[in-house]
Amino acid sequence: MPTVSLTVNGKVVSAEVENRTLLVQLLREKLGLTGTHVGCDTSQCGACVVHINGDAVKSCTTLALQVEGTDVTTIEGLATNGELHPMQEAFRDNHALQCGFCTPGMVMAAIDLVNKNPNPDEQTVRRELEGNLCRCTGYHNIVKAIIAGGQAMGG
Amino acid sequence: MAENGIGARSLRKEDARFLRGSGNYVDDINRPGQAYATFVRSPHAHARIEKIDTSRAAEASGVVGVFTGDDLAADGVGGLICGWMVTDRNGENMKAPPHPALAQGKVNYVGDHVAIVIANTLAEARDAAELVEVDYGVLPANVDTDKADADGTPQIHDDIPGNMSYDWELGDAAAVDEAIESAAHVTTLEIVNNRLIPNAIEPRSAIGEYDPASDAFTLYTTSQNPHVARLVLSAFCAIAPEHKLRVVAPDVGGGFGSKIFIYAEETVCTWASKKVGCPVKWTADRSESFVSDAHGRDHVTKAELALDSDGKFTALRVSTKASMGAYLSTFASCVPTYLYGTLLAGQYTTPAIYCNVKALFTNTAPVDAYRGAGRPEATYLLERLVEVAARETGTDPAELRKKNFIPPDAFPYTTPVVLAYDSGSYEAVLDKACDIADYRGFAERREEANTRGKLRGIGFSSYIEACGIAPSAAVGSLGAGVGLWEGAQVRFNPTGSVTVFTGSHAHGQGHETTFAQVVADKLGVDFENVEVVHGDTDKGPFGMGTYGSRSIAVGGSAIISACDKLIEKGKKIAAHALEASESDIEYDGGTFSVAGTDRSMSMGEIAFAAYVPHNYPEGLEPGFEESAFYDPVNFTFPAGTQICEVEVDPDTGEVEIIKFSAVDDVGTVINPMIVEGQVHGGVTQGIGQALLENGVYDGDTGQLVSGSYNDYTMPRADDVPTYDVEMYETPCPHNPLGVKGCGEVGAIAAPPAVINAITDALSTEDIDMPATPERVWQALAQA
């Protein structure tokens, strides 16, 4: 089996994978990072979003072998010294999660959204969230949280 | 109000783990030595199984076991059950076909379970599943609810002619006929309540594990009610006696009803773990969820509402065909009957109501409770009828409703369809909703929209639901196979912190926070020092689980009862220590004091004394923990009015929701932040039903056409607006917290509000859900 080496949440890791192994399988099954979730098999729910070299990517649609040499950040890698990332804080303060299953992907997508659209308005947030499904919250509080999180991230 | 007590917008305790990615969902769990299961499913809607050959699969790389229905039967594993017996109007029991966990001789819907393949890796299991050879004798499919009982429609189950499980009725048919005949006006409507697929974002998952040393099983499963799962798997499926079966439902990623039921996969994985000698793990992929999760709704209805010349409703007649899918799922039978027919009075004084429901089998996934369950179907029907009646009689829809509302001084109010409403402030709620929606300013906004070539409409929905399910004796008399009480245990630890065990189960509702607020408030302990434990049959008392917006009303009441017992015991301990008579001890917010003195003890001191009983009342048991079971005396009746304003683009048929206003009376609100969140989520599912979602089977082949997120349109962030949600609190008079439940109100109320707004905009009633741009455009073209 081929080996893939990359940096995950600041740590250099390598693992043997099959050609068909997906990044999300590498993270969840080989590296034990179960914060990244799988909600669909058609690349449409966004529960699996992680950052590859800072960009939000659906890890269910990425082969493990594609990420050789990259820098991957998952939901587990966001907090620093136990302190939540401002976007995580904003989700908590605005009750932007209920069952929590979509949340890791939402938060990762939200940070990328704000990085690319500083200080987004409601319309921008709703449009840019196109790739993420939440069945619980009705998005109302997620949208509020992303706007607040964006402000906290420094606009 | 205490800082984190009842009424506080306390931030959620559970968020700390969810936001860090350290939630513990079933698929996150891996057991040592586990193997992976995949299910061979029927590709046909209706077929005889001529032959199954598993030999090639069994020899494939990594395979540890392949089993079929014959293997289950040989081991005496029982089929899946329906736990509610509905009596036909002829007095006969409903017809419940056998529902084997793995098919025996026949498959009845696309996705029906044929075999399980277990291998060392998931990839090996999937590869081997391709090698299971099944010869099918394909039969014609029956997927159309309206035609399921027609002559010539293929019959699914040998002993069930006409595909009818039951033909049920409620109400006074003669009185209704008479009132309709003498009515000044009769509004008639034929509507379809579209099939929905619940789609919790976490797919179902199960791990069965057998431990030979203790001869006991553990099942980790995505369940809303682990105790009930254990009961059914033990008593009916005969997997193991209850004391040898532990069911764990850890963090669960949404349920909306679909995770109430006992499914084939969890049953077979548990049984198979002993056969293959290692834990067996299965997780659905989304395509499997679409075909195999229990679906919701799927009614075809004809209804008539009679009015007198003053616009008072005099009678309602309803005739419904409800699809059950191919088999009866766990609670399927009660949904279109006791959760539907009984709600047809709505908020109104309609004196005569008659409802007939035919429950029919089709070659589709089983239909069972989905958020609201029966009550959304009743509300959609009734609120559309009322709106149409208002238009036909030239009455303002708000005024017509007010004219017919049950007035606040009429409670308790017994409806002609069995229920005894306990409380409500319907007119005040509607007035508040009109204010928030700026109903008065609507005409102006409509004119302004016209100048831009857009069609504006506004729609009302004044709903009621029966929640806090349910008084055991009452539901028992109606056919329920279980009691619907709830259990709780409140345990003080010697150093004063509190652990609360509940039979309720949270899968997004935030019980760890809300229940802690209740206990903190009641016992005067710090919110941070209260831990709520749920979801494991080995921890805490038996419980009935979470559905029907019952957790706070029934589970919360059980917690209060346990707290009351602690306070009673605390008084005895305080009386002894303070050398006073027990009747002189007063309790308030965590402090026991001797009336009229400054002598007192804190709850923490009492707890410590109970665990270190050196100076202690004679004969009193040490320890400070109490259990309680609470059986409600009545349902609770959340009610409210939701108003939707839409703008339709006549060129494209696109509908934009401009404003959605909700005023909900869910009784006392424990945590407004969480309640509002429940309303947002429910309303969004309701908007999804009204505009986007549709579970469609192909009429010829019986294939699920809308079986992926490509085809089944889930509401996304840009499909819905920001909501205006407010509460109106009329406390429930018969439970200790005054609570009614809030989980389902949005899904119940929103669909008719949206459709009434669209029909108002289009000036035609001829539209069914989901009101897609295509349907709206066609309705306009034909109007």
Ligand code: FES
């Ligand atoms: S798991 Fe659904 S998009 Fe990746």
Ligand code: FES
């Ligand atoms: S919080 Fe449950 S799916 Fe988003």
